[in-house]
Amino acid sequence: xxxxxxxxxxxxxxxxxxxxxxxxxxxxxxxxxxxxxxxxxxxxxxxxxxxxxxxxxxxxxxxxxxxxxxxxxxxxxxxxxxxxxxxxxxxxxxxxxxxxxxxxxxxxxxxxxxxxxxxxxxxxxxxxxxxxxxxxxxxxxxxxxxxxxxxxxxxxxxxxxxxxxxxxxxxxxxxxxxxxxxxxxxxxxxxxxxxxxxxxxxxxxxxxxxxxxxxxxxxxxxxxx
Amino acid sequence: xxxxxxxxxxxxxxxxxxxxxxxxxxxxxxxxxxxxxxxxxxxxxxxxxxxxxxxxxxxxxxxxxxxxxxxxxxxxxxxxxxxxxxxxxxxxxxxxxxxxxxxxxxxxxxxxxxxxxxxxxxxxxxxxxxxxxxxxxxxxxxxxxxxxxxxxxxxxxxxxxxxxxxxxxxxxxxxxxxxxxxxxxxxxxxxxxxxxxxxxxxxxxxxxxxxxxxxxxxxxxxxxx
DNA sequence: TTTTATTGATTGACGAGTCAATCAATGAAC
DNA sequence: GTTCATTGATTGACTCGTCAATCAATAAAA
Numbered sequence: 158x159x160x161x162x163x164x165x166x167x168x169x170x171x172x173x174x175x176x177x178x179x180x181x182x183x184x185x186x187x188x189x190x191x192x193x194x195x196x197x198x199x200x201x202x203x204x205x206x207x208x209x210x211x212x213x214x215x216x217x218x219x220x221x222x223x224x225x226x227x228x229x230x231x232x233x234x235x236x237x238x239x240x241x242x243x244x245x246x247x248x249x250x251x252x253x254x255x256x257x258x259x260x261x262x263x264x265x266x267x268x269x270x271x272x273x274x275x276x277x278x279x280x281x282x283x284x285x286x287x288x289x290x291x292x293x294x295x296x297x298x299x300x301x302x303x304x305x306x307x308x309x310x311x312x313x314x315x316x317x318x319x320x321x322x323x324x325x326x327x328x329x330x331x332x333x334x335x336x337x338x339x340x341x342x343x344x345x346x347x348x349x350x351x352x353x354x355x356x357x358x359x360x361x362x363x364x365x366x367x368x369x370x371x372x373x374x375x376x377x378x379x380x381x382x
Numbered sequence: 383x384x385x386x387x388x389x390x391x392x393x394x395x396x397x398x399x400x401x402x403x404x405x406x407x408x409x410x411x412x413x414x415x416x417x418x419x420x421x422x423x424x425x426x427x428x429x430x431x432x433x434x435x436x437x438x439x440x441x442x443x444x445x446x447x448x449x450x451x452x453x454x455x456x457x458x459x460x461x462x463x464x465x466x467x468x469x470x471x472x473x474x475x476x477x478x479x480x481x482x483x484x485x486x487x488x489x490x491x492x493x494x495x496x497x498x499x500x501x502x503x504x505x506x507x508x509x510x511x512x513x514x515x516x517x518x519x520x521x522x523x524x525x526x527x528x529x530x531x532x533x534x535x536x537x538x539x540x541x542x543x544x545x546x547x548x549x550x551x552x553x554x555x556x557x558x559x560x561x562x563x564x565x566x567x568x569x570x571x572x573x574x575x576x577x578x579x580x581x582x583x584x585x586x587x588x589x590x591x592x593x594x595x596x597x598x599x600x601x602x603x604x605x606x607x
Numbered sequence: 608t609t610t611t612a613t614t615g616a617t618t619g620a621c622g623a624g625t626c627a628a629t630c631a632a633t634g635a636a637c
Numbered sequence: 638g639t640t641c642a643t644t645g646a647t648t649g650a651c652t653c654g655t656c657a658a659t660c661a662a663t664a665a666a667a
Contacts, residue, residue: 340531
């Protein structure tokens, strides 16, 4: 059984299991034993590779943050116009890799963790700054002076929509969330009259990647059940 | 020492202490012992009055929800115009009673609790529905058909801005949050051209109550009693 | 005396972290 | 091509602390 080079494999398995376990429990109050068992190893091995529960949790958090960063970077790089960049950021936030049930639960819990863990707060701050920076950059040509302010707004709105997913009752798919965000961005930018004509074209291109768990109906403008 | 009619007093003290303890710890992982000690009694007494930890937590949550409902009801009742009602809801969300450090931390934690507690989810759903209903009602004369959709947006935005307060790094006061929401609402309503002229007047009246300044920068550490 | 208020002590369970001990590949020496 | 020392991989069992919940007992009203 024991082959060499197990460490990265074990670490990845533990991170994955941690996110799954958090999603299943809805809490950070998961035992190392459960995580390890789900990852197919003993608790001692988990400790061997990570040193402690905190490190496991933080590694899971880092993983989620990196996944989001990758998603966003790729989509932004592929966008040609400011409007497309804005849309790319919105779509990245609700792309499947960042929008599964487990990841949403984990994300919410990491917000809580940031209140008692210096390192978690640091990581979350990095994420927030990057989002803000990306949004501001995309909005500069569209909103000029007001770019930073609008970026703040859209950032908060993304967080808010995302947060509401934690409550399964009024759950909507990623596509619906994206549609909502797009509508808000349009409203916000409409008075400025610089809304790019190719907007809908970019939107159509991004939309196919952002659909999640197959909403049987086409994404509606009005997300009211 | 033993006087009669202690029950309501003890319960209130425990609820208050629970919120404070959650705020201090940043977690729902607070011990009954700590809560009871902060409330000036023994753990056994806390169990006597509440039956268990879950009940204490839910009572604290209910208390916060009721506080918010009272705040909102009062402000909405005092508002004369649709725009003023909208502003009243916004202000209520960031009024001191709902926007202190402890309450923000508790609120965030209750979102997490709702993922594993049926009753917590139920309570949160009630809050969400009421907020949605209030917003829709206020927006109907301003946005007509789109009222429900706009209400969803503003509701999500309120949650998002509120959520960001959990991270103290980029903390802003309640007044700043309200200003941000007002700006967003104006942007959103501007194209519809029904924005009431007395808006700024109502805003000025509401603003004084909603200012709150408690910016922190570091996560909290366990206080040693 | 009955009821309400109150607590210190106790219990039972659970979980994080540690440790000493195995297991199995690898590769060098013969 | 055996032998064997080395080292990473892996675990079961154990320690130690914590915490929710319970209980038996005491004190003061009514």
